[in-house]
Amino acid sequence: MAFVLRRLCRLLLSLAVVVTASFGMMHLIPGDPVRAALGPTASPELIEARRATLGLDLPLHEQFWNYLTGLFRGELGVSIATGERVSDIVGERLPATLELAFAAxxxxxxxxxxxxxxxxxxxxxxxRRGTELVFTTVSGFVLALPEFLVAIGLVVVFSVTLGVLPPAGRGDPSTYVLPVAALVLGPAALITRLIRLETLRVLGEEYVRVARAKRLAPARLYLRHVLPNTLTATLTIAGLLLAGLIAGSVIVENVFAWPGVGSRVVQAIVSKDYPVAQGIVLLYGAVVLVVNIGVDVLLGLADPRSQIRRH
Structure with missing residues (x-):
């Protein structure tokens, strides 16, 4: 319980940092968001009235206070461009992003x-040095490719050249194939490398040698003795992977015109729609932090001694 409480305190502190950073970064973007929303032909009186309605005419510290009090009431603000509630925009777009992440x-x-x-x-x-060389070369090449380049390459091959999969949009199951593949390729190459190294370490342990001396069947050896002892590394990787995929979906969603929060946050930043961008950035930060805390707690339950040594 003491370990969990420490982690929760760190979570609250980290969330406070994320809230402050997201608010500050959005307001450092040059330009007037109200003029960007109303257009260059809007009169100065209309712009000032809109700024007063949104509270953007207040000093920055008062805007930040209003933002904090709104968060405690469960309000993320109102879009400058459309007048929609940010919570409604996130609620509408979040399922599409989660579908990609939880499939990947x-x-x-x-x-x-x-x-x-x-x-x-x-x-x-x-x-089998040849097998190892081929694997390290191929996985290294995949890891060196940026996500947007992987996504564009998949579109070129499977949509433009072969014409077997749709290049963009969200609809029938075929539309999920390319976005999910773009999210999976890089992490799969990295995790395969890590699992291989962790398995090699476990295979060198004394208890594995004893199990082999007992002439256990390979399936039983790997499932009963090797796999459970890679659990800690696998849990850590899975948690970081989930957090990374949710955050990394921004690029993939924009390449495939996927109607998730990732594509919406880019639109909000380009149009200087502060409340929408702040709300989505805060959401991403909160998800990453909560996943990391969850992984820490699961690791503590799986191996309490590791947490005792660390704390």
Whole structure:
């Protein structure tokens, strides 16, 4: 309980930093958001009236106080451009983003964990150098590619050249294939590498050698003795992966015109729509922090001794 309470205190402190940083960064963007929303032909009187309605004519510290009090009431503000409540915009767009993230995370783990363990078994004790060289080369190439380049490459190959998958939009199941693939490729390559290294470490432990001396079947050896002992690393990776995929979906959503919060935050930043951008940035920050705290708690439950040593 003491460990969980410490983590919750850190979460609250981190959220306070995220709230302050998101508010400050949005207001450092040059330009007048009201003029950008109303257009260049709007009269000065109309602009001033709109600024007063939104509270943008107040000193910055008063705007920040109003923003904080609104957050405590569960209000994220109102869009400068459309007049919609930010909470309504987030509620409308968030399901599309979560669909991508929660499809990509299990798929990444289902691909990476078995492949990483299989590669470790194949390349143990320096065997099959060719297999190891091919894997490290291919995975390194995939990791070196930016997400937007991977997404564009998938569109070129499967939509433009082959014409088998839709290039953009959200609709039938086929529209999910390319965005999810763009999110999965990089993390899957990274996690496969990490799982392979972790499995090689476990295979060198004394209890694995004893299990092999008992002539256990390979399936039982890996499922009962090797896989559970990679649990800590797998939990850590899965948590960081989920947080990273939710935040990294901004690029993928914009490439595939996916109607999620990632594409909406880019529109808000370009149009200087402070409340919408602040609300979505705060959402991203809160999700990443909560996932990280959840992973820490799960790791503490899985191996309490590790938390005792750390604290």
């Amino acid at each position: 995370v299990p798929l990444t783990l289902l691909l990476a964990v078995p492949l990483g363990m299989w590669l470790a078994a194949r390349t143990e004790n320096g065997r």
